[in-house]
Amino acid sequence: MIIILLGPPGCGKGTQAERLQESYGLVQLSTGDMLRAAVASGSDVGNKAKAIMEAGELVPDDVIIAMIAERIGAANGGNGFILDGFPRTQAQAEALDRMLEETDLKLDRVIRFEVDEDALIERITGRFSCASCGVGYHDKFKRPREDGVCDACGGREFSRRDDDKAETVAARLKAYHEQTAPILPYYQAQGRLAAVDGMAAIDDVTGQLKSLLGGV
Numbered sequence: 707m708i709i710i711l712l713g714p715p716g717c718g719k720g721t722q723a724e725r726l727q728e729s730y731g732l733v734q735l736s737t738g739d740m741l742r743a744a745v746a747s748g749s750d751v752g753n754k755a756k757a758i759m760e761a762g763e764l765v766p767d768d769v770i771i772a773m774i775a776e777r778i779g780a781a782n783g784g785n786g787f788i789l790d791g792f793p794r795t796q797a798q799a800e801a802l803d804r805m806l807e808e809t810d811l812k813l814d815r816v817i818r819f820e821v822d823e824d825a826l827i828e829r830i831t832g833r834f835s836c837a838s839c840g841v842g843y844h845d846k847f848k849r850p851r852e853d854g855v856c857d858a859c860g861g862r863e864f865s866r867r868d869d870d871k872a873e874t875v876a877a878r879l880k881a882y883h884e885q886t887a888p889i890l891p892y893y894q895a896q897g898r899l900a901a902v903d904g905m906a907a908i909d910d911v912t913g914q915l916k917s918l919l920g921g922v
């Protein structure tokens with residue numbers, strides 16, 4: 707099964723991708739996570755991407771397409787994958803179609819997360835994660851059971867993404883509207899587009915996704 711989760715920053719696609727990965731044995735391919743790993747490692751791609759990400763803008767298509775092509779090749783052969791944060795432009799959507807065609811793979815569904823954008827700022831600026839195991843938390847919506855201690859691994863250090871500051875979030879939303887939302891009609895025309903209510907509780911959204919994917 708190959709699915710794309712599409713929506714503005716903070717819509718919950720990363721959280722849901724992690725859940726679907728476990729339930730369906732899919733590989734989560736997050737271009738944002740790949741880029742953050744590249745920045746942390748100081749690779750060429752990371753050095754190119756760092757300032758762009760901090761400004762909340764999109765990394766050039768050629769860099770992203772090369773990076774994802776490698777990962778799709780490696781993920782091929784399993785139960786399939788969930789694309790989280792890719793494609794984000796028309797050029798990326800078309801490149802993905804070509805990659806899938808070459809490897810005889812088929813895109814099943816593109817799932818759009820419908821959200822109230824005023825609520826997104828609060829969701830994003832409150833996010834933090836465990837520095838050891840990466841599990842995500844939120845100042846208001848999902849605090850660790852014991853303050854300052856990770857529920858999953860007992861870690862006591864947490865980090866926040868540099869681009870989750872309110873100023874950067876505005877730029878990321880603008881990039882979504884100008885460059886990413888315009889690809890929705892492309893998938894609508896292919897008959898692959900479906901939607902979930904991204905403002906529902908996390909478990910409800912998972913339920914909506916599972917009922918959509920049940921028929922795939």
Ligand code: AMP
Pocket residue numbers: 715737738739741758759760762763764765766770790791792793794795798869878
């Ligand atoms: P995300 O974790 O998906 O919110 O991505 C974080 C940042 O990485 C974005 O704001 C972009 O700067 C960059 N990025 C991630 N995926 C892409 C993509 N498919 N195309 C261009 N830039 C991307």
